Amino acid sequence: MRLAISTVVLAGIGLMLWGAMNLTQVKSAAALGEEAMQHVERIVAFGPRPAGSEALRKSREYIIDNLRSAGFITEEESFTALTPAGNIPMTNIIATLPGRSDRTIVLATHYETKLTKQFEFVGANDGGSGTGLLLALAKRIANSTYERTIRLVFFDGEEAFFEWSALDSLYGSRHLAEKWKASGESSKIGAFLLIDMIGDSNLNIRRESHSTPWLNDMIWRTAARLGYEQYFLPISGAVEDDHIPFLQAGVPAADLIDFNYGPSNRYWHSADDTLDKLSAQSLGIVGEVLLAVVEELDEKQ
Numbered sequence: 001m002r003l004a005i006s007t008v009v010l011a012g013i014g015l016m017l018w019g020a021m022n023l024t025q026v027k028s029a030a031a032l033g034e035e036a037m038q039h040v041e042r043i044v045a046f047g048p049r050p051a052g053s054e055a056l057r058k059s060r061e062y063i064i065d066n067l068r069s070a071g072f073i074t075e076e077e078s079f080t081a082l083t084p085a086g087n088i089p090m091t092n093i094i095a096t097l098p099g100r101s102d103r104t105i106v107l108a109t110h111y112e113t114k115l116t117k118q119f120e121f122v123g124a125n126d127g128g129s130g131t132g133l134l135l136a137l138a139k140r141i142a143n144s145t146y147e148r149t150i151r152l153v154f155f156d157g158e159e160a161f162f163e164w165s166a167l168d169s170l171y172g173s174r175h176l177a178e179k180w181k182a183s184g185e186s187s188k189i190g191a192f193l194l195i196d197m198i199g200d201s202n203l204n205i206r207r208e209s210h211s212t213p214w215l216n217d218m219i220w221r222t223a224a225r226l227g228y229e230q231y232f233l234p235i236s237g238a239v240e241d242d243h244i245p246f247l248q249a250g251v252p253a254a255d256l257i258d259f260n261y262g263p264s265n266r267y268w269h270s271a272d273d274t275l276d277k278l279s280a281q282s283l284g285i286v287g288e289v290l291l292a293v294v295e296e297l298d299e300k301q
């Protein structure tokens, strides 16, 4: 009888600890998501932010200010891209938090929005969500200690000017991947994690099928461990995005993208990609998964 009671008590304590852990996790995801959402709101307030625009210059200033305040070393990588709209000045933002090792983990997103003529495109999700989440993560990452050097990259010129093709798309990521391949920097990257369109309040992320399988496995395993299985679907879909030039440079890379935005993806590249379609919860969930994946990658040999 005594044994039975202590078993019940121990089980109760176990359940309480389990409950407490989940509550802490839920609170931490909520705080991270709220912070990311505030950044998205500030960024969207700059208006449409196509490559070469004044609004994108202001966004860049905002991003760099926040990265520096968090404790990252920032670098602007400027170049001129030959596009169907002519020569356009572009700038990637690279933020570095040096670790004890020069081996790196890269988290990336694009921060510019698609140029549109027929309607106003503010890209709350497409361009805004990844940027807001990386800025919120910058603070969390800077408050932890990692063996590896952590880099946050904000790409310019992800979007096509005319029609998506190998030459009209991914201007910023193609430029940086080429540069890092030539300098040998790409061989130091253990993993490249891209986020794009991860703020949809109806979050459902498929395994992007160009991505490195072991990295997708790690992400999906981590999401399941944190109780987020319902948002990380066990099905695949292919999307060309800023991870492609890095995969081509031999870097293990994955793209977390929810390419199912509104009924039949109707909000994508439309006037409806606005703040009201996003949720802090979605941003927080993706953020918590990324933090846990970075921790696991940092412990990997």
Ligand code: 1BN
Residues within 6 Å of the ligand: 126, 159, 164, 196, 197, 239, 240, 241
């Ligand atoms: C993602 C967000 N993409 C553009 N904005 C990449 C993409 C390009 C996705 C073509 C599908 C088709």
Ligand code: ZN
Residues within 6 Å of the ligand: 114, 126, 159, 269
């Ligand atoms: Zn887009």
